[in-house]
Amino acid sequence: MNQSPNxxxxxxxxxxxxxxxxxxxxxxxxxxxPTSEKQPRRKQLWASLYLPNLQLESVNPEQSAPIAIIERxxxxxxxxxxxxxxxxxxxxxxxxxxxxxxxxxxLTAVEYSDEKxxxxxxxxxxxxxxxxxxxxxxxxxxxxxxxxxxxxLFESYQILIKLIYSELLKLGFNAQTGVAPNPLAANxxxxxxxRTAVTQQEKLAEQLKDLPVTLxxxxxxxxxGLKQSGMHKIGALLNISPASLTRRFGPxxxxxxxxxxxxxxxxxxxxxxxxxxxxALDLPVEVDDTNALQFATQRMCNELSAFLITRDCGVNSxxxxxxxxxxxxxxxxxxxxxxxxxxxxLHQVLSERLSQTELPAxxxxxxxxxDTFSSIERDGAxxxxxSQRQQKxxxxxxxKLCGRLGQDALHTLLTVEDHRPEKxxxxxxxxxxxxxxxxxxxxxxxxxxxPKLCNCRxxxxxxxxxxxxxxxxxxxxxxxxxxxxxxxxxxxxxFKIRGESNELYIHGVFA
Amino acid sequence: MTVEALLKHPALxxxxxxxxxxxxxxxxxxxxxxxxxxxxxxxxxxxxxxVAHEGxxxxxxxxxxxxxxxxxxQWIALVAPPYTPYAPALVNAGIALERLLVIDCNDAKxxxxxxxxxxxxxxxxxxxxxxxxxxxxRRQRRLQLAAEQGRSWAVCYRSHRxxxxxxxxxxxxVLQHSNQHLKADIIKNxxxxxxTLQLKxxxxxxxxxxxxxxxxxxxxxxxxxxxxxxPKDNPIQDHPHSEGNNHNIH
Numbered sequence: 001m002n003q004s005p006n007x008x009x010x011x012x013x014x015x016x017x018x019x020x021x022x023x024x025x026x027x028x029x030x031x032x033x034p035t036s037e038k039q040p041r042r043k044q045l046w047a048s049l050y051l052p053n054l055q056l057e058s059v060n061p062e063q064s065a066p067i068a069i070i071e072r073x074x075x076x077x078x079x080x081x082x083x084x085x086x087x088x089x090x091x092x093x094x095x096x097x098x099x100x101x102x103x104x105x106x107l108t109a110v111e112y113s114d115e116k117x118x119x120x121x122x123x124x125x126x127x128x129x130x131x132x133x134x135x136x137x138x139x140x141x142x143x144x145x146x147x148x149x150x151x152x153l154f155e156s157y158q159i160l161i162k163l164i165y166s167e168l169l170k171l172g173f174n175a176q177t178g179v180a181p182n183p184l185a186a187n188x189x190x191x192x193x194x195r196t197a198v199t200q201q202e203k204l205a206e207q208l209k210d211l212p213v214t215l216x217x218x219x220x221x222x223x224x225g226l227k228q229s230g231m232h233k234i235g236a237l238l239n240i241s242p243a244s245l246t247r248r249f250g251p252x253x254x255x256x257x258x259x260x261x262x263x264x265x266x267x268x269x270x271x272x273x274x275x276x277x278x279x280a281l282d283l284p285v286e287v288d289d290t291n292a293l294q295f296a297t298q299r300m301c302n303e304l305s306a307f308l309i310t311r312d313c314g315v316n317s318x319x320x321x322x323x324x325x326x327x328x329x330x331x332x333x334x335x336x337x338x339x340x341x342x343x344x345x346l347h348q349v350l351s352e353r354l355s356q357t358e359l360p361a362x363x364x365x366x367x368x369x370x371d372t373f374s375s376i377e378r379d380g381a382x383x384x385x386x387s388q389r390q391q392k393x394x395x396x397x398x399x400k401l402c403g404r405l406g407q408d409a410l411h412t413l414l415t416v417e418d419h420r421p422e423k424x425x426x427x428x429x430x431x432x433x434x435x436x437x438x439x440x441x442x443x444x445x446x447x448x449x450x451p452k453l454c455n456c457r458x459x460x461x462x463x464x465x466x467x468x469x470x471x472x473x474x475x476x477x478x479x480x481x482x483x484x485x486x487x488x489x490x491x492x493x494x495f496k497i498r499g500e501s502n503e504l505y506i507h508g509v510f511a
Numbered sequence: 512m513t514v515e516a517l518l519k520h521p522a523l524x525x526x527x528x529x530x531x532x533x534x535x536x537x538x539x540x541x542x543x544x545x546x547x548x549x550x551x552x553x554x555x556x557x558x559x560x561x562v563a564h565e566g567x568x569x570x571x572x573x574x575x576x577x578x579x580x581x582x583x584x585q586w587i588a589l590v591a592p593p594y595t596p597y598a599p600a601l602v603n604a605g606i607a608l609e610r611l612l613v614i615d616c617n618d619a620k621x622x623x624x625x626x627x628x629x630x631x632x633x634x635x636x637x638x639x640x641x642x643x644x645x646x647x648x649r650r651q652r653r654l655q656l657a658a659e660q661g662r663s664w665a666v667c668y669r670s671h672r673x674x675x676x677x678x679x680x681x682x683x684x685v686l687q688h689s690n691q692h693l694k695a696d697i698i699k700n701x702x703x704x705x706x707t708l709q710l711k712x713x714x715x716x717x718x719x720x721x722x723x724x725x726x727x728x729x730x731x732x733x734x735x736x737x738x739x740x741x742p743k744d745n746p747i748q749d750h751p752h753s754e755g756n757n758h759n760i761h
Contacts, residue, residue: 291519355520394586397632401614401625409615413598413608425598430612440603445570446594489688490566491712508597511570 045148045199047161048186049128049168049175051141054120056081057173059110059284066104067284070097071112080112108284114140123279124173125271127306131164136183136268142190143175144183144268157197171299180204183268184217184260191215201262208260209235218256222249276371277307277318286325286362290354293366297354300368301347307370314339314376320350322357323365330357339374398430415440419469420477421447421507441465442483444493444508451505454494458484458504461491468498483510534662539575540710543695547682548703552576555662556681556701557655563671565593567688568712571604572695573666577637578605585636588612588629591622593641619645623653630657630665637664644670652679674698 051057056069066089068082077097089104100107121137128135131154134146147160154160161177168175178189179197185204192215198207211234213226225248231237237245237257246254259266279300287293297320308314316339322330332353340346401410411427415436418424424440425447442462462483470476479495484504486492493508517523535551537544544550552558562569577587587610589596596613612635616622619642626640640654646669658665667680674685683699692709699705 289516291516352522355522393632394634397628397634398612400628405614405616405621405625411613412611413596413601413613415598415602415608421597425595430609436598436602436608438602440599443597443600443603445574445597445600445604446566446592447597448594488564488567490564491568492566509566509594510568511566511594 043148043181044146045151045157045179045181046183046186047145047147047157047164048138048178048180048183048190049124049143049145049164050178050187050190050193051121051124051143051173051175053081053174054124054141055110055112055116056083058120058281065108065285066091066106067108067110068097068100069112070109077109110284117141122271123303124168124171126273126310127171127303128164129271129273129310130306131160134268135271137271138183138187142187144186147179157199161197167302171302172295180207182259182262183266184256185262187217188215188260204262205238209233209238213237216256216260218249218253222253225249273310276369277304277315278370279303279366279368281366283364283366286364288359288362290351290357290359290363293354293363294351296366297350298347300366301343301350304346304368304370305341305343308341308373311373312375313373314341315346315370316372316374318368318370318372320353321367321369322359322363323367324359324361325364327361329367330360330363332357339376341376394430419467420475421467421481422475444491445511446509447493448507448509451495451507454492454504454506456486458486458492458494460484466498467495481507536576536579536664538572539579540572542708542710543572546697546700546703546706546708548700552664553681553701554664555659557651557658557665557667557679559651559667559669559673559678559680559683559699561669561671561674561683561685563685563687567686568693568710569668569686571712572686572693572710573639574601574604574606576664577611577639578607580636581607581610584610586610586612586634587637588614588635588639590614590626590629590638590640591616591619591642592639619643623650626665626667627653627657630654630661630663633661633663635661635663637666639666639668641668644672646670646673648676648678655679655681 053069056067059067059069064083064085066083066086068086068091069080070077071080072078079091079093079095079097079100081093082091082100086100086104086107089107091100091103091107097109100109117140118137121139121141121143124143125135125137128143128145132145132147132150134149136144136146138144145164147157150160151157154163157179161179165175165177176190176193178186178192178194179199180186180189181198181201181204185198185208188208188211189198192211194207194211196207198204213231213234213236214223216223216226216234226232226237229248238261242254242257245257255264258264281296281300283296304315304318315336317333317335320332320334322332324330332350334349334353336345336349398410410429412430414426414428416424416426417437421443442465460482465481466479467481468478478498480498481493481495484492484494491510492506493510494504494506496502496504534554535547535549536554537551538547547553560569560572580587582605584607589611592613592615598608601608601611614625614629616625622640622642626638629635629638642650646667651667654665654667671685671687674683678699680699681701683697685696685698687694687696689709691712693712695708695710697703697705697707
C-alpha cells in the first residue's frame with residue numbers, strides 16, 4: 001500500500017516524467033529559496049502552548065469539585081473535559097451528559113463555547129506578550145510564542161520555556177509545550193507532548209518522523225484517508241512525492257506539509273492587544289466568602305500585572321465588581337497613590353478591600369476593569385550606589401521645595417574660621433562648594449540668633465572659656481562662656497560680659 | 512466565621528509570627544540599640560520623640576546615627592528646627608555638613624508638607640521634623656506612610672503631651688531629664704518590648720580645647736564601625752563623648 005502512489009508514476013508516460021521533473025524542480029526550489037531568503041532574516045523559533053482544558057481550568061483551577069465542560073455533537077451532549085473531581089466518579093471524555101449525571105448527580109455542567117475559548121485564548125495571548133513581541137493565536141487550543149527574539153533577554157530557551165510554563169501554572173493553566181523552528185511543527189510537538197525542543201531546521205524531519213498522523217492539523221477526512229492508505233506515521237508521508245499527495249489529498253494538504261517541514265514559510269498573524277484591561281469570570285458555584293475568591297483574584301492581578309509590564313506602565317485605579325444573582329452588583333474601586341504594576345501590591349490591596357467588604361448575597365461572577373494607566377517611576381538596581389539617581393532627584397526635590405517655600409528657606413551650613421560664636425557659621429546652598437574646618441571647642445547644637453538675658457537660676461557645670469576678640473570691626477566681644485544647667489535639666493551655653501555686671505546671657509542650648 | 516477564615520484576615524497580627532528582619536541602623540548607644548527591634552533606628556518608619564523640656568540632650572541622641580549617614584554620603588534634612596543649628600557643634604559630632612539640609616518653614620502646614628516631600632523623594636535617608644502643637648494623628652500617619660514609601664528614617668519631635676494620644680509611628684520615646692541622665696521611656700516599639708533606659712548625657716566637656724581631638728577620632732571610628740553594619744556585633748562601647756563626660760563633671 002505504501003508504495004502504491006509511487007508505483008503508478010513510472011507507469012504513466014509523459015505526464016509521469018513531467019511530474020518527476022516538476023517534483024525535482026519543486027524540491028530544489030524550496031531548498032534554495034528559503035536559504036537564500038533566510039540568511040539575512042533572523043532565525044525563528046516558536047514555542048507552542050497546547051491548552052486542551054482551557055475552559056475547564058478557567059472555571060475551576062483546583063480541580064476538586066466535579067465539573068465538566070460539555071459540547072454538542074449532533075444533538076447529543078458529550079463530555080469534552082472534566083475535573084479530577086469528576087473523573088473520581090468514573091466520568092470521562094466522550095461520555096454523554098446523561099450517563100455522567102447518572103454517575104454523579106452533583107456534577108456541574110458548563111457548556112463549551114467557541115466564543116469563550118477565543119476570548120480566553122486572546123487573554124492568555126495578551127498575557128504572553130510579556131515574554132515576546134510576537135505572539136499569535138491558533139484556535140482552538142494553541143498559543144504560539146516566537147522565542148528566538150527573546151533569547152538574550154531570558155538567557156536561554158530552556159529558562160524561558162520553564163518560566164512560561166511555571167507562570168502559566170500560577171494562573172491555573174496546564175499546558176503542553178513544543179518548540180520548533182516553525183509554528184505548525186511547534187503545534188504538532190506540543191500536541192504530542194514532545195519534551196525535546198527542536199531548535200534546528202535539519203533535525204525537524206527526524207523528530208517528526210515517528211509521530212502519528214492523527215496529530216496533524218488537517219481535516220478528519222484526510223486523516224481517515226491517510227489511515228486507509230496505511231500511513232500511520234508522519235515519516236511515511238515524507239517518502240511520497242508531493243504530486244501524488246496533491247492528487248490524493250488536495251493541494252491544501254501538501255502546502256500544510258511544506259509549512260510543517262519548514263519548506264515554506266507559514267504566515268502568522270500577531271495578536272492585537274486591547275487598549276484597556278478587562279476580565280470577567282463566571283463562577284460555576286456561588287461563593288459567599290470572599291476568601292474563596294483568592295485564586296481568581298490572584299489570577300486577575302497576575303494578568304493585569306502582565307498587561308501593565310508589557311506596556312511599561314502602571315495602573316492608577318481599577319474597578320472590581322462582584323456580581324450577584326439578583327441583587328445589584330457590589331462595585332469596588334481601588335485607587336493607587338502612584339501608578340503600580342506589581343502583582344503583590346495589586347493583589348494585596350484588593351484582598352484587603354475584599355476582606356472588609358460585606359457581601360449582600362452570594363457571588364456568582366467577577367469582573368475587573370482597568371482603563372486608566374500612566375507611566376511608573378522605576379528604581380532599578382544601581383551600579384553606582386544610587387549617587388547619580390540621588391543627584392538627579394535631589395535637584396527635583398529642592399526645586400519643588402523652593403517653589404513653595406522660597407529660595408531662602410533652604411540652606412546648608414558652613415563653619416567659618418572665627419572665634420566669635422555668631423560669626424563661626426554661615427548659610428550656604430547645596431550646589432555651592434562646601435568647605436569647613438573641623439575641630440571646634442565644645443559648642444551647643446542650637447545657637448540663639450541674639451543672646452537672651454537669663455532670669456533663672458543656673459548651675460555651672462564646666463570651666464570658663466574666654467572669648468575676647470573682634471576689635472578690628474565693630475563687633476568686639478569680651479565674654480566668659482561656660483555651660484550651665486537649670487533646675488529642669490536644660491543645658492545652656494551662657495556667658496558673662498567681662499568687666500560689666502554679673503548678668504548672664506544665654507547663647508545656646510545643648511539639645 | 513471559622514477560625515481559618517479569621518486567621519487569614521490581613522489585619523490580624525499573630526503573636527508568634529516571625530518578624531522579618533527589618534532594616535535599621537545603629538543609634539550609636541549600645542543600650543538603646545539593645546532595646547530596639549533589629550538593633551537600631553527603624554528605616555521606613557516614623558520615630559516620635561516627645562520632650563518635656565528642651566535642652567536635655569534630645570537632639571544629641573540622634574547625632575551618632577545622623578553623622579554615620581552623612582559620612583556615607585547620604586542626605587539628611589532638618590525641618591523647622593526651633594533654633595539655628597550651630598555648624599561647629601555639628602562638625603564636632605562628625606556630621607558632614609555638605610550632606611545636611613536645613614529648611615525653615617513659616618507654619619506647621621508647610622513643615623509637614625516639606626517633610627512629606629523629602630521623605631517621599633527617597634533621596635533623604637533621614638528627615639527630622641520639629642512639630643508644634645498642631646501635630647495630630649492624621650498628620651503623623653502621613654509621615655509614617657511617606658517614610659515607608661521613601662524607605663527613610665523619619666523623626667518627629669513633639670510635645671510631651673502627645674504621649675497620651677495614639678499615633679501610627681513605629682517607635683515612640685518620651686525623653687526626660689533625670690539625675691544628670693537622659694531618661695528614655697519607650698512607650699511604643701513595633702516588633703519589640705517597651706522599656707525605660709537611662710542614657711548618659713554626653714555633651715559636657717569643660718576643658719574645651721584639650722579633648723576635642725579624641726572626640727573627633729571616636730566619632731569617626733564609630734561611623735566606620737556602623738558602616739560595617741552589624742548592630743549586634745558593633746564594637747562601640749563608649750559613646751564618642753562619654754570619655755569627656757566621665758572625667759570632667761565637677
